[in-house]
Amino acid sequence: xxxxxxxxxxxxxxxxxxxxxxxxxxxxxxxxxxxxxxxxxxxxxxxxxxxxxxxxxxxxxxxxxxxxxxxxxxxxxxxxxxxxxxxxxxxxxxxxxxxxxxxxxxxxxxxxxxxxxxxxxxxxxxxxxxxxxxxxxxxxxxxxxxxxxxxxxxxxxxxxxxxxxxxxxxxxxxxxxxxxxxxxxxxxxxxxxxxxxxxxxxxxxxxxxxxxxxxxxxxxxxxxxxxxxxxxxxxxxxxxxxxxxxxxxxxx
Amino acid sequence: xxxxxxxxxxxxxxxxxxxxxxxxxxxxxxxxxxxxxxxxxxxxxxxxxxxxxxxxxxxxxxxxxxxxxxxxxxxxxxxxxxxxxxxxxxxxxxxxxxxxxxxxxxxxxxxxxxxxxxxxxxxxxxxxxxxxxxxxxxxxxxxxxxxxxxxxxxxxxxxxxxxxxxxxxxxxxxxxxxxxxxxxxxxxxxxxxxxxxxxxxxxxxxxxxxxxxxxxxxxxxxxxxxxxxxxxxxxxxxxxxxxxxxxxxxxxxxxxxx
Numbered sequence: 346x347x348x349x350x351x352x353x354x355x356x357x358x359x360x361x362x363x364x365x366x367x368x369x370x371x372x373x374x375x376x377x378x379x380x381x382x383x384x385x386x387x388x389x390x391x392x393x394x395x396x397x398x399x400x401x402x403x404x405x406x407x408x409x410x411x412x413x414x415x416x417x418x419x420x421x422x423x424x425x426x427x428x429x430x431x432x433x434x435x436x437x438x439x440x441x442x443x444x445x446x447x448x449x450x451x452x453x454x455x456x457x458x459x460x461x462x463x464x465x466x467x468x469x470x471x472x473x474x475x476x477x478x479x480x481x482x483x484x485x486x487x488x489x490x491x492x493x494x495x496x497x498x499x500x501x502x503x504x505x506x507x508x509x510x511x512x513x514x515x516x517x518x519x520x521x522x523x524x525x526x527x528x529x530x531x532x533x534x535x536x537x538x539x540x541x542x543x544x545x546x547x548x549x550x551x552x553x554x555x556x557x558x559x560x561x562x563x564x565x566x567x568x569x570x571x572x573x574x575x576x577x578x579x580x581x582x583x584x585x586x587x588x589x590x591x592x593x594x595x596x597x
Numbered sequence: 598x599x600x601x602x603x604x605x606x607x608x609x610x611x612x613x614x615x616x617x618x619x620x621x622x623x624x625x626x627x628x629x630x631x632x633x634x635x636x637x638x639x640x641x642x643x644x645x646x647x648x649x650x651x652x653x654x655x656x657x658x659x660x661x662x663x664x665x666x667x668x669x670x671x672x673x674x675x676x677x678x679x680x681x682x683x684x685x686x687x688x689x690x691x692x693x694x695x696x697x698x699x700x701x702x703x704x705x706x707x708x709x710x711x712x713x714x715x716x717x718x719x720x721x722x723x724x725x726x727x728x729x730x731x732x733x734x735x736x737x738x739x740x741x742x743x744x745x746x747x748x749x750x751x752x753x754x755x756x757x758x759x760x761x762x763x764x765x766x767x768x769x770x771x772x773x774x775x776x777x778x779x780x781x782x783x784x785x786x787x788x789x790x791x792x793x794x795x796x797x798x799x800x801x802x803x804x805x806x807x808x809x810x811x812x813x814x815x816x817x818x819x820x821x822x823x824x825x826x827x828x829x830x831x832x833x834x835x836x837x838x839x840x841x842x843x844x845x846x847x848x849x850x851x852x853x854x855x
Binding site (some may be wrong): 392393408418515591 | 612651665667680694702704788794795797810
């Protein structure tokens with residue numbers, strides 16, 4: 346072996362060792378700063394982690410685009426959904442007077458909220474785009490109460506890191522981190538374009554997370570659970586989406 | 598032509614064999630070769646996953662919004678993986694968007710990171726200036742006409758051409774590296790609600806989310822066209838030898854063209 350090739354070998358070895366140590370350090374830092382998404386295991390973990398970490402580092406405080414009233418879509422598409430359950434139909438027959446949102450987990454005051462109660466809180470509205478992962482989109486005016494307000498009423502504990510939210514349809518539940526949960530544009534929406542939120546668009550109560558794609562804005566919300574550990578829910582991947590092969594983080 | 602030849606001489610134990618290949622300069626630097634293959638594999642993954650995602654809504658719009666209730670700019674005459682989309686076909690394809698979206702973004706990261714290293718190194722090392730910018734004597738309409746005619750006549754490249762790029766190659770590589778790739782990345786990011794919340798101009802400059810999606814499609818199709826022609830030309834120039842050169846950096850045969 347010549348001197349030159351030995352030097353090259355040592356250099357390559359050192360570079361590889363530095364690289365591996367650097368990656369290890371980056372992984373530890375990412376974990377400490379909460380940059381690892383719950384579905385980071387498996388073959389898509391690299392891309393998913395890079396997506397989620399970039400969002401946390403670059404866009405944590407950004408606001409979703411808002412539109413002038415003139416850009417509200419005349420045809421806000423109600424996309425296909427599974428047939429409504431009997432439980433839902435019963436509540437619908439009663440004008441949703443008995444619809445309840447339960448809040449539990451790491452909160453000081455767990456409880457139940459009726460739609461009337463939610464509507465008595467500060468009313469906010471935003472004209473934002475709902476974009477589906479399939480490619481289509483529409484703009485609507487969404488009216489509701491900021492999720493942060495409901496969390497404040499319930500009193501979230503300091504160790505809380507995620508809010509898990511459940512549809513009346515047991516197949517649909519999802520979660521967001523505290524950054525998104527306390528974000529001023531994250532709503533529990535009960536109105537659309539000046540009227541009640543139509544059932545096809547998620548009425549009577551829908552989560553609205555405008556900095557992520559449509560599937561994070563779960564319809565028919567009946568429960569919030571505040572937690573510090575997503576592994577306690579479902580298969581531990583953060584939401585129903587990764588269980589059917591879709592990414593937990595849907596900002597792209 | 599054994600497998601041994603691809604093992605770098607310095608890694609072979611014992612006294613270094615004196616082979617002509619060690620004296621021969623590398624046609625493509627290791628960095629160029631690594632970047633080429635990472636981007637090539639990522640591109641294929643992006644293409645397959647992109648087509649799968651497209652099948653869930655094979656309709657295109659212009660402006661900010663579009664869905665099955667609004668008029669289209671155009672639609673592709675293919676079946677869809679969503680029953681929501683009226684296609685005229687009596688069946689719905691299986692939903693493949695989950696893994697397709699994961700794969701799309703993961704390979705996009707690999708392509709972008711490898712591409713960034715390649716571009717920075719290309720400027721620093723003078724690769725772009727030396728190997729991709731058209732040479733002084735080539736910058737004329739007549740030279741361009743000459744190389745187009747020789748391509749149209751399907752003239753086989755000379756041995757000397759294995760050591761350099763002709764004018765059409767230089768121009769198309771520059772367009773791919775500095776126009777099509779940046780554009781496909783930009784229009785892709787312009788569809789991300791998180792990215793556009795931080796950088797709203799990235800989508801408003803394009804005329805809206807649906808315009809970004811439509812442009813993304815056309816730029817991707819341009820990249821596909823480049824890919825097909827590129828592979829066709831590699832085939833024409835000698836698939837095995839060109840592939841070997843892009844993998845090992847070596848060119849077989851005499852050095853007269855260098």
